[in-house]
Amino acid sequence: MKVPDPISLQTENRHLKVLNKRYIQYIREKVNQLLEVMGTQPLKPEELDDETLLEFDPIGIVAGAFQQILEHLRQTNRELELARDELQAIFNATGVGISIIDSDFRIIRCNEKQRQMLVSEPSEDIRGRFCYEVYCYKDSPGLDCPAVETLATGRAVTLREVKKKDKYFQVVTTPLKDHEGRTKGVIEVLIDVTEKKKAEELMLRTEKMVSLGQMSAGIAHELNTPLGSILGYSRLLLKDKNLTEKQIEWLGIIAEQTKRCSRIIKGLLDFARLPEETPVGRCDVNCAINSAVELLKKEALKRKIRIETELNNVPIVRGSQSEIEQVFINILLNALQAIGKDGRVHIRTYNEDQMVVAEFKDTGPGIPESIRHRIFDPFFTTKPVGEGTGLGLSISSGIVNRIGGTIEVVNSPEEGSIFRVRLVADA
């Protein structure tokens, strides 16, 4: 065996030492890089000599720490995803409409309910579009828009009542702030208050009618007796043989007008009648419509108005046959009077949930928005004196409400008005 010569061993040894130093240097550098990532200062060689450095295994330690950091991040991501899904579900399940709008009035997001309430095209992508365009059909934000105020003041604003698409809404806008507290958008919450408002209106109407009913019942009763005398005596006088032609004609008018007064009074008494006086009966709606049409056939013919009926198979409803017939006569007569001459009335019956609907659609001028809420008021009429007393619809709504039904009126999208009488099916 050859003994290595000491000189070459020395050279090799020096060479290895240099290499070793470079490796250690590399390890120190990498350790320091890792420590910097962990947010701390580099290791000083005097703190930890090369031997202890390797033994201490700093890279292993930091790797272990990183593993835990990753594990924690994964866990946090899973939790965030879950929270996001939950939030999304709540966002869509809630009974109010929610939209998030940026400071340029662009819709960032909205929930399902909001879509149902205000967006006509269900599949339409409204993200990024202007809220005033999509929700308000305008080309700039309205003056009364609560979002404008919230963006300007950074405060929440409530708009008690706004009408859209034949419905009433309450709107609440709250600011969406960035890290510095500046308002960068609004959260708009939309609540449908139509039912509540309808109930309030009905309540008010009922109250008005009850007090008016009591008063008119008293007056009507008082008037009945003197009217009876006028009628009786004018008829008696008519039997007199010595009257001139003119006098006979005048007496006839007196008798006729007195009878008219009696009819109005009878109407008032009907109107004032209290619910417990009439037991709730059963009524065939289609049958009632046929009798009403039969009764007004001549009048319609005279006016050149066609009455079309589309009577579907509907259940018997609660209510007295003659009263409901009376309601239909009132509505149909109003339609004929509104059309005047030449036109069409379409009557349709159909089922809707537990209700039976009788719908009257006419080709008249429709009802101006300004008086729509008053047409059910007693004595409200737009007809000339002597033609209408303004009791038809108030009596009708009294009858219908008493048996748990409703009368709704809307302007038809094409022309004229639509009256819908909803009656409760008899179980």
Next chain:
Amino acid sequence: MNRKETVDINILGQVCPACLLVALKEINTHHERLRKGEVEVVVRTDHRDATRTIPSSAEAMGYRVFVKRTENYYEIRITARQ
């Protein structure tokens, strides 16, 4: 007090970054029981910088950290979340 086991690490007199490495090493060793809340690690140090570096790393790893100052040193208590 609760029946939690405590791992005490005394690194008084040592300076960062060694402090951090010692603390991390201890957390690594006990990490499973630490996560389950069976163990907590308490580090005692008099090096002020360690009260910043140790909590920030431990929090990134998903632990809860409490720092308490006593008369002569800081006590850093590392426990499971919740």
